[in-house]
Amino acid sequence: MLSCPLASCGHESCIMCSEPAHEPLKCSQVEKQLVTRARSSIEECMTDAYVRRCPSCNCAFVREAGCDKMICRNCNALSCYICRELIANTSHFSERSCSLYSLPDDMTDRQNVRIAGVAAEKLAQNDVGTTELEGLVQMLL
Numbered sequence: 001m002l003s004c005p006l007a008s009c010g011h012e013s014c015i016m017c018s019e020p021a022h023e024p025l026k027c028s029q030v031e032k033q034l035v036t037r038a039r040s041s042i043e044e045c046m047t048d049a050y051v052r053r054c055p056s057c058n059c060a061f062v063r064e065a066g067c068d069k070m071i072c073r074n075c076n077a078l079s080c081y082i083c084r085e086l087i088a089n090t091s092h093f094s095e096r097s098c099s100l101y102s103l104p105d106d107m108t109d110r111q112n113v114r115i116a117g118v119a120a121e122k123l124a125q126n127d128v129g130t131t132e133l134e135g136l137v138q139m140l141l
Contacts, residue, residue: 055079055086067100068093 001021004011012021014030022030051060052070056077063070068081069090078087082098093100 052079052081052084055084068098069100 001012001023002015013019014022014027017027017030017032019027019030019032051062053060054070054072054075054077056079057072057075059072059074061070061073063081069087069092070079070081071077072079078089079085080087080092080096080098083096085092090100092098
């Protein structure tokens, strides 16, 4: 291990792989920082595909079944699950392209999952040969 000589820093890294100190693990057993960042980014995109936030109070919720008219459990605001906008009543669904009923894996969710896959592919191109990242890409596509 290599330690920074500055007392204010104290950062330790592995001489072999340049990753943060990871004793007693071997370099091959440590998830590389690029893979960790990519995994976090992909997980955030996947979460964004399913978790909605109330446009009024920012309270998080997930719709598992039922209609797309959402009532916030925190502030009772009405919002559309598809377009994520505040709505006054159900007339929103007849005046817009939003459907009052859709499957939980609606088009928006599938689109966000596809975007997460594309983001993972781009990250994989920056570090060719990262097997773990390529596996994540295949899982998403």
